[in-house]
Amino acid sequence: MREDVNEKCAVVGIFGHEEASKLAYFSLHALQHRGQEAAGISSSDGKKLRTIKKRGLVMRVFDEAKLKTLSGSSAIGHTRYSTAGEDSILDAQPVFARYDLGEMAIVHNGNLTNAEEVRNNLIKKGAIFQTFMDTENLIHLIAKSEEEKLTPRIIDAVKKIEGAFSLVFLSRTKMFAMRDRFGFRPLSLGRLPNGGYIVASETCAFDLVSAEFVRDIEPGELLIFKEGREPKSIKIFEPTPKHCIFEYVYFARPDSLVYGQSVYQIRKNMGKELAKIRPVEADLVVPVPDGGVPSAIGYAQESGIPYEMGIMRNHYIGRTFIEPTQEMRDLKVKMKLSPMTDIIKGKKVIVVDDSIVRGTTSRRIIRMLKEAGASEVHMRVSSPPTTDPCYYGVDTPNKDKLIAANMTQDEICKYIEADSLAYLDEKSLLRSVNTKKDNYCTACFTGKYIV
Numbered sequence: 526m527r528e529d530v531n532e533k534c535a536v537v538g539i540f541g542h543e544e545a546s547k548l549a550y551f552s553l554h555a556l557q558h559r560g561q562e563a564a565g566i567s568s569s570d571g572k573k574l575r576t577i578k579k580r581g582l583v584m585r586v587f588d589e590a591k592l593k594t595l596s597g598s599s600a601i602g603h604t605r606y607s608t609a610g611e612d613s614i615l616d617a618q619p620v621f622a623r624y625d626l627g628e629m630a631i632v633h634n635g636n637l638t639n640a641e642e643v644r645n646n647l648i649k650k651g652a653i654f655q656t657f658m659d660t661e662n663l664i665h666l667i668a669k670s671e672e673e674k675l676t677p678r679i680i681d682a683v684k685k686i687e688g689a690f691s692l693v694f695l696s697r698t699k700m701f702a703m704r705d706r707f708g709f710r711p712l713s714l715g716r717l718p719n720g721g722y723i724v725a726s727e728t729c730a731f732d733l734v735s736a737e738f739v740r741d742i743e744p745g746e747l748l749i750f751k752e753g754r755e756p757k758s759i760k761i762f763e764p765t766p767k768h769c770i771f772e773y774v775y776f777a778r779p780d781s782l783v784y785g786q787s788v789y790q791i792r793k794n795m796g797k798e799l800a801k802i803r804p805v806e807a808d809l810v811v812p813v814p815d816g817g818v819p820s821a822i823g824y825a826q827e828s829g830i831p832y833e834m835g836i837m838r839n840h841y842i843g844r845t846f847i848e849p850t851q852e853m854r855d856l857k858v859k860m861k862l863s864p865m866t867d868i869i870k871g872k873k874v875i876v877v878d879d880s881i882v883r884g885t886t887s888r889r890i891i892r893m894l895k896e897a898g899a900s901e902v903h904m905r906v907s908s909p910p911t912t913d914p915c916y917y918g919v920d921t922p923n924k925d926k927l928i929a930a931n932m933t934q935d936e937i938c939k940y941i942e943a944d945s946l947a948y949l950d951e952k953s954l955l956r957s958v959n960t961k962k963d964n965y966c967t968a969c970f971t972g973k974y975i976v
C-alpha cells in the first residue's frame with residue numbers, strides 16, 4: 526500500500542438552500558488554493574444522493590448542466606491536493622457509499638495517524654477497500670457500527686480514529702460537521718443570507734456566497750444540521766487546541782479568518798517581527814509572490830525600507846510545489862516568476878518568502894534577481910526553518926528532502942546563493958499569532974509531534 530496518502534484539501538458543506546450544489550461550487554472555487562488535483566460535490570434532495578467528482582480544477586470539473594443534475598437543498602464538496610505518485614480518480618472526494626441506513630457521502634481535510642491500523646483491522650474482518658484514502662475507513666466504521674442510528678454511529682466511528690480531521694458528512698436528510706479534538710485543520714460555520722448554513726475550511730468561501738461568519742466549529746465538536754431546527758452541537762472530545770500554524774504561514778488565503786483571526790494581519794505581523802529581529806541594510810523589500818506579499822509589506826513597514834513588486838508572477842501556472850519530479854518543479858518556477866529588471870538593477874534587495882522547503886524556489890529566485898542586476902540579495906523567511914514533515918495534512922516532503930533538516934543555515938545561504946539568510950524564530954512566530962502559544966502545532970519547525 527502507498528504510504529504517502531495525505532489529504533491536504535478543502536471541504537465545504539451547504540445546508541438549507543435551493544441551489545446548494547451551486548453554492549458548494551462557488552465555495553470550492555474560493556478554496557481552490559487548498560487543492561488543485563481533483564474536485565467533487567455530492568448533493569441530496571432528501572431521497573437520493575448524487576455525486577460528481579473528477580480530476581482537475583473546480584471550473585473544469587463542473588459546468589451549469591452538471592450542477593443542475595446535483596439537485597437538492599444540501600451539498601458537500603471537496604478539492605483535493607496533489608499527492609506524489611498515485612493519481613487515481615478513486616482518490617477524489619466526496620467518498621460515497623450505500624449501507625444499511627441508506628446513503629452517505631463524506632469529505633475530509635486532514636490526515637489520520639492510525640489509518641493503517643484501523644484499515645488492517647477492518648480488512649481482517651472482511652472489509653474490501655477501493656481507494657487508498659483514510660476517509661474510506663470512516664465509511665466502514667460507520668457502516669459496521671453496532672449503534673442503530675446515524676448520529677451515534679458517527680460518534681462511534683470518530684472515536685476510533687486519531688489524527689487530523691475536519692469532516693463533513695451528508696446523509697439524505699442531515700449534514701454533520703466535525704473537527705478533531707486538536708482542531709488541527711480549520712473549519713468554520715457561516716449563515717447564508719436565506720437562513721441556511723455553510724461550513725467551510727476557510728471563510729473566504731463565505732464572502733463569495735455572501736454568508737456571514739458565525740464561529741469556528743470547536744475542536745472535538747460535532748455539529749448536526751437538520752431541516753427546521755438550529756444546528757445541534759455535541760461535544761465528542763474534550764478540546765485540546767493544537768491548530769496548524771502553517772495555515773497562517775502559507776496555506777490559507779490572506780482574506781480568510783482562520784482560527785478566528787485575519788490571516789493577512791498575522792502574516793504582516795510575521796514580517797514586522799522578522800524586520801525587528803533580522804534587520805539588514807538594503808534599498809528595497811521585494812516579496813516572492815504571492816505567499817511572501819503580506820509579510821514583505823510588514824517587513825517594509827517596520828524597517829522603513831521601500832516595498833516594490835520586484836518579481837512578477839504569471840498567474841496562469843499552478844503552484845510550483847505540485848509537480849512530483851524535481852525537473853518539473855524547476856521548470857515550473859521558471860515559468861511562473863520573472864524579475865522586474867528596471868526596479869532591481871543595481872539595488873540591494875531584501876527578498877521575503879513565507880517558507881523554504883526544498884530550497885528550489887529561493888535558489889532560482891536569487892539567481893534570477895542577480896541576473897537582473899541586483900547588487901545584493903538578502904533572503905528573509907517569515908517562518909522558522911522547516912525541519913520536519915507534517916503528519917496532520919500539510920504536504921511537506923520527507924525529512925531527507927527538507928533542506929533545513931540536512932544543512933546548516935550557512936550552508937543553505939551558500940546553496941541558495943544569497944548574500945545573507947535569516948528566518949523568523951519560533952518565539953517571534955508565536956508572538957505574531959497573538960493568542961495563546963500553546964494552542965498551536967509547530968511540529969514542522971520543531972519535530973515535536975502531538976500524536
Ligand code: AMP
Nearest residue numbers: 816846879880881882883884885886920
Ligand atoms: P521550495 O522550493 O521547495 O523551497 O518551496 C518553497 C516555496 O513553496 C515557497 O515559496 C512556499 O511559498 C511554497 N510552499 C511551502 N509549503 C508549501 C506546500 N505545502 N505546498 C505548496 N507550496 C508550498
